[in-house]
Amino acid sequence: MFKSFVVVITCLFSLFSVAQDYSSLWQGHFSYNNIKDVVRGNDKLYAASENAVFSLDLVTQELTELSTVNGLSGESISTIYYSDLYELLLIGYENGLIEIAFDNNDNILTVVDIIDKVTIPPTDKRINHFNVFDNLVYIATNYGISVYDLERLEFGDTYFIGSGGTQVKVSQTAIFGGFIYAACLGGNGLKKAQITNSNLIDYQNWGQVVSGDFLAVESVGDKLYAIRTNRRLYNVANDVLTERFLYADAPLDMRSVGSNLLVTTKNDAFVYDESFNLITQASVNPSFSTLFNVATIDSETIYVGTKDFGILKAAFTNPNSFEEIHPEGPLLNTPFSIKAIANNLWVTFGEYDIYYNPYPNGGPHRRGFSHLKEEKWINVPYSEVLGARSLNAISVNLFNNDQVFISSFFSGLLEVNEEEPTILYDQTNSGLESLVLPSNPNYVDIRVGPTVFDGNGLLWITTSRVDNALKSFNPSSNQWRSYSFSSIISDPLNEELGFGDIAIGSDNTKWIGSYNHGVIGVKDSGSNFLLKHLSGEEVNMPTEYVTALAMDKRNQLWIGTFRGLRVLYNTSNFFTDDNVRAEEIVILEDGIAKELLFQQIVTDIEVDGANNKWIGTAGSGLFYFSSDGQKTIFHFTKDNAPLPSNTINDVSLDESNGIVYVATSKGLVSFRSGSSGTQENLQGAYAYPNPVRPGFNIVEEKVKIKDISENVNIKITDIEGNLVAEAQSRTNQRYSGYNLEIDGGTAYWNGKNLANNIVASGVYLVMLSDLDTYETKVLKIMVVR
Known part of the structure; x- marks a missing residue:
């Protein structure tokens, strides 16, 4: 009854929005390896990764995911809290956003009050901690403390508790002995105020227990504990701090669970009783080489949130024998490049920046790759990729889908066979070349970027900042060839920092998007090598920086740039026409x-x-x-x-x-x-569902006619030969409002006839005619209403 009341009352507040559920058409593929927070509630364990949440049913061991597909924002999560009383999960974010997920309810409530506060700098809105007392949530933030009413689902006061009422970073709060305590950073110390004081908005009602920088404050039983940035934990009694322990690493989290106190550092998770006697200690070990972030307990089991393995579960009696718990997903939530092919998806995590610098954020990055195969994730960590760094573009061998080539923008080209990295091609064992720095000739840096297979099984490879910028590699014969771009790029080390994409036309022309030279066309007929580029305002290119290329089914080259979109409509005369130009749409x-x-x-x-x-x-x-x-x-x-x-x-x-x-x-x-x-012929064409039963919503879900050829005419008639619907490729395309529409290799019929009425029960004939080959095929569909 209460949950229904909550959902109704939220409609009264303009600062709430109800997020949508997209699960019917969308699917999330998030990584749950890096756990930011973990809490227990309602016989479940809730764990937050960077921007998604999963729950573990402690009875059934069932895992459930909660992500953007269910209505979450996708922003960076900083903390979570579960309320058993109100049966809801509070999710706090780095940017100040708060979302509320209700048990057994598809709605996610989005609370934007903090984000919309113009008086608080955007960098200071981080949600650090939720602390619930009665029906109020005390929200520790980087500006102070905000109060949120869980019963009314509305914000109350905000406390700026710094000197003179200034904003200070509050890392955590605790309620103890009739006072609310605030652990503050920035030299603002440990503060307290009477919880019953109706005027806590006045900073003068907040007293300072002690100065300094505090990471955490927590009560358990009749004890209050606090942790300073000096790695020391103190017992706080009568405003006097007594040191109890010095940790080897800076504590990352302190919390109470029942009558226990938990402290987590990057290498250890400690469980104490309320008198600070150590009950158990879980530590990082070689079986799971990672860093700890946070921990909680249930009964005599400890659950540790890690950086690389999701939740690690262990018994108090054997705290270093771990069981790994998290939903399936890729290694990371920062996909850089992806490649899909026939129920498979390959993912790399890069990266280089927009200037083709492989050193952003501490690069070149050591990140491994992921492979989604038949709905199962296979993750290959950096330790297994033969030292290849800054992995980016992916190409799958068209003649052997178990052979994959992954570019490294620092180390060369990685060959993967049946999930296993087998060869790293570099300057010592292939036709690849390192860039050459005049100041350091021994420096090795092989910047392999976009690659693509042609119809003959050759892999075409772009390499930045070298004369021979284009390579071809035959995996069958292990033969390499190099192609110089010196006629258009005189100083590759400084002029051409990288290539954005590569595509191959039906005439085998290679099209390459460059950083400083627009679109580069390459054609090699054996005896004749043609090289030309398209760039500059005079040919209607908005910028020289080309980021994406695609050759469509009409041999038109679509060109994505740093400043818009262009199309090269006639690609056949590119090398012969001096007036060729790109066109905007x-x-x-x-x-x-x-x-x-x-x-x-x-x-x-x-x-x-x-x-x-x-x-x-x-x-x-x-x-x-x-x-x-x-x-x-x-x-x-x-x-x-x-x-x-x-x-x-x-x-x-x-x-x-x-x-x-x-x-x-x-x-x-x-x-x-x-x-x-589309298919090459109509041999495998079929229709489904067939028969169409009464429970099927034919108008919305439509009958699909699959595996049709590229240029086809479709007629649907009743058993007496009366025309019901007709469509033709390139005319009745999908999303055009026709009763029968064609989308590539699939046609969609909404069950309506030429009079726009839903057809009666009966047998209907689908007559397929390929307009190029004159092949025909007839299918039968039974409709039961």
């Missing part, structure tokens, strides 16, 4: 002509079976355009889809099942688009 928006994706940073372009375009951007989310770009079918952002970020790093399509994988800067998700690749 002009659309009408509210009757006004505008350039499509004007000034947007395009990060990736993918072409699906219907020749429609999926285009990722840096900051504006994911677009799905019709084949000519004139119609926006979808525009997905954080506001209308479970994208954890509007910065799209990469997109990849699995045409075997119509799944679109989307790598964002904060995690990986997928969208079941329903589109599929």
Whole structure:
């Protein structure tokens, strides 16, 4: 009864929003390896990773995920708290956002009061700790303490408790002996105030117990403990601090669970009784080489949140014999590059920055890679990738899908066979070359970027900052060839920092997106080597920095740049026409002509079976355009889809099942688009569901006609030959409002006839005709209403 009341009352407050559940079409592929917080409640264990949560049912051992697909924001989580009384989970974020997840309820309530506080700097809104007393939550933040009423679901006062009422960082609060204690950083010490005081908003009602920097304060039984940044834990009695222990590492978390006190450092988790007698201690060991972040207990079991292995579970009696607990997922929530092929997805975590610098944030990075195979994740850590760093682009051998090549923007090219890294190609065992620094000729740095397989099984490889920027490698014969770009790039070390993408046309021309030279076309016919680039305002390129390329089914080259989108409509005369130029796409928006994706940073372009375009951007989310770009079918952002970020790093399509994988800067998700690749003939075409039973919503879910060819005419008639519906490739395309629509290798029929009425029960004939080969096939569909 109470939960229903809570949901109703939230409608009264404008500062709440109810997040949507996207689980029918979207799926999250988040990593749950790095645990930020863990709490116990309602016979469950709740664990927060960077931007998603999972729960473990302590009775059934069932794991349940809670992510952007269920309505979470995808922002960086800092702390969580579970209320047994109100049966809800509070989730606090680095940016000040709070979300509330109710048990047995699909709604996620989003509380934006702190985010919207203009008087608080954005960098000071972090939620550090939730402390519940009666029906009030005392929220420790980087600006002070805010109070939230769990019964009314509304904010109360905010306490700025620094000298003169200034904002100070409060790391944790505790209620003890009729007082609320606040552990403060920035030299603001340990403060306290009477919990019953109705005017705690007045900083003068807060007294200082002691000065200094405090990481935590917690009560257990009749004791109060506090931890300073000097790694010392103190017992606090009558405002006097008595040192009890000096830790080898800085404590990261202190909390009470029942009558126990828990302290976690990066290498140890300590469990004490209320008198500070050590009951058990779990420590990092070689079986799980990681760092601890946080811990909690249930009965005589300890659960440790780690950086690399999710939750590690151990018994008090054997605290260093761990069981690993977390949902399946990739290694990290920072996918850099992805590649999908026939129920498989490969993921790397990079990275290099927009200037092709492999050293951002402490790089070149040691991160390994992940492989989703038949809905199971196989993670390969850095320790197994033969020392390859800054892994980026991925290419799967078209003739041997168990052979994969992964580029390293520092170490060369990694070959993987049946999940196992086998060879790292570098300057010693291949045609790859290191860049050469005049000041340090012994320095080795092999910057391999985008790669692609051609129809003959050759792997084409781009290498930055060297003369021979393009390589080809034949995995069957182990033969390498090199192609010099010196005719257009005179100083590769300084002029060309990196390449954004590579695509191959139907005439075997290689198209390469560069940092400083626009689009580079390469054609090698054996006796004749052609090299030309397209850049500059005179050929209508908005910038020389080309970030993405895709050759569509009409041999048109779609060009993504750092400042918008262009199309090279006639690629066949690129090397012979001196006046070749790229064209923008002009659309009408509210009757006004505008350039499509004007000034947007395009990060990736993918072409699906219907020749429609999926285009990722840096900051504006994911677009799905019709084949000519004139119609926006979808525009997905954080506001209308479970994208954890509007910065799209990469997109990849699995045409075997119509799944679109989307790598964002904060995690990986997928969208079941329903589109599929076309087949060479109609031999395998089929319709489903068949028969169409009364419980099937034919209008919304539609009958699918799968595995059709690229250029096909479809007629549906009743058993007497009366035409019911008709469609043709490139005309009746999906999302156009027809009763029968074609999307690549799949056609969709909504069960309606030419009069726009749902058909009666009966047998219907589907007549397929390939317009290129004149092949035909007839299918039968039974409709039961």
